Amino acid sequence: MGILENKARARLFYKYLSTVYDQVNPFIWNEEMRTEALSLLEFPADEEPMVLDVGCGTGFGTEGLLEHVDTVYALDQSEHQLEKAYAKLGKRGPVRFHRGDAERLPFATNTFDIIWSSGSIEYWPDPVRALREFRRVLVPGGQVLVVGPNTPENLVAKTLADAMMLFYDEYEADRMFKTAGFEEVKHKFMGPNYDPDIAITTIARAPE
Amino acid sequence: MNESLLEILRCPLDKAELTLEDAEYDGDEIVSGTLVCTECGERYPIEDGIPNLLPPDMREGTPA
Numbered sequence: 001m002g003i004l005e006n007k008a009r010a011r012l013f014y015k016y017l018s019t020v021y022d023q024v025n026p027f028i029w030n031e032e033m034r035t036e037a038l039s040l041l042e043f044p045a046d047e048e049p050m051v052l053d054v055g056c057g058t059g060f061g062t063e064g065l066l067e068h069v070d071t072v073y074a075l076d077q078s079e080h081q082l083e084k085a086y087a088k089l090g091k092r093g094p095v096r097f098h099r100g101d102a103e104r105l106p107f108a109t110n111t112f113d114i115i116w117s118s119g120s121i122e123y124w125p126d127p128v129r130a131l132r133e134f135r136r137v138l139v140p141g142g143q144v145l146v147v148g149p150n151t152p153e154n155l156v157a158k159t160l161a162d163a164m165m166l167f168y169d170e171y172e173a174d175r176m177f178k179t180a181g182f183e184e185v186k187h188k189f190m191g192p193n194y195d196p197d198i199a200i201t202t203i204a205r206a207p208e
Numbered sequence: 209m210n211e212s213l214l215e216i217l218r219c220p221l222d223k224a225e226l227t228l229e230d231a232e233y234d235g236d237e238i239v240s241g242t243l244v245c246t247e248c249g250e251r252y253p254i255e256d257g258i259p260n261l262l263p264p265d266m267r268e269g270t271p272a
Contacts, residue, residue: 107218
């Protein structure tokens with residue numbers, strides 16, 4: 001249980017985090033890792049796919065998705081984070097922005113071909129509930145990709161980390177995605193060479 | 209937001225369809241208005257073209 005499981009505190013945390021986020025973020029989640037994660041997705045080639053970025057934050061993942069598709073639907077709870085994304089990508093450009101909650105998505109069932117979420121799961125109070133919502137709004141056979149922080153091995157770091165946010169390993173990720181009803185659940189560790197397994201990327205498919 | 213978005217937007221609480229009220233347009237874009245749930249009646253504002261579909265307990269000023 002972390003302090004961010006209180007949603008009001010999460011909002012306050014984001015308000016301050018957004019002022020430094022893109023300066024801090026490249027240390028744990030950089031363009032190389034983003035490219036590697038994007039390569040795990042299969043973008044449907046025949047038609048313009050419906051792609052959703054949950055917890056888009058300042059738009060770092062969204063920018064990567066736009067290298068593969070013309071339009072991205074993006075959602076975040078924090079207007080302070082979104083302001084940064086608007087500044088980069090425009091309010092009425094290729095991204096359709098929404099404010100909303102990852103655990104209670106404001107979208108119709110069977111809408112998206114791909115759901116991407118990077119650097120967001122660690123702040124969700126109930127990750128399985130959010131993943132069930134992902135499965136609901138994905139089309140049958142649709143792909144989900146979630147990047148989150150791998151559990152640090154150092155005990156002191158782990159204790160500090162757990163007090164701040166959710167960290168998980170591949171076993172916990174496996175359990176969460178399968179409990180939420182996903183199939184073909186696979187994990188990949190990513191990170192810069194000095195810390196090659198700092199992030200865990202999970203891909204899975206909604207059942208056909 | 210574009211009006212065609214209504215096809216995929218739903219109430220975050222009960223996933224019912226939304227209707228658009230008091231819409232103001234700038235070309236094809238809806239710049240302000242209110243999305244109203246056809247089931248529970250909850251109202252969601254469109255603020256400078258961005259639909260705010262946060263559940264009521266997560267909106268600004270709401271005690272957790």
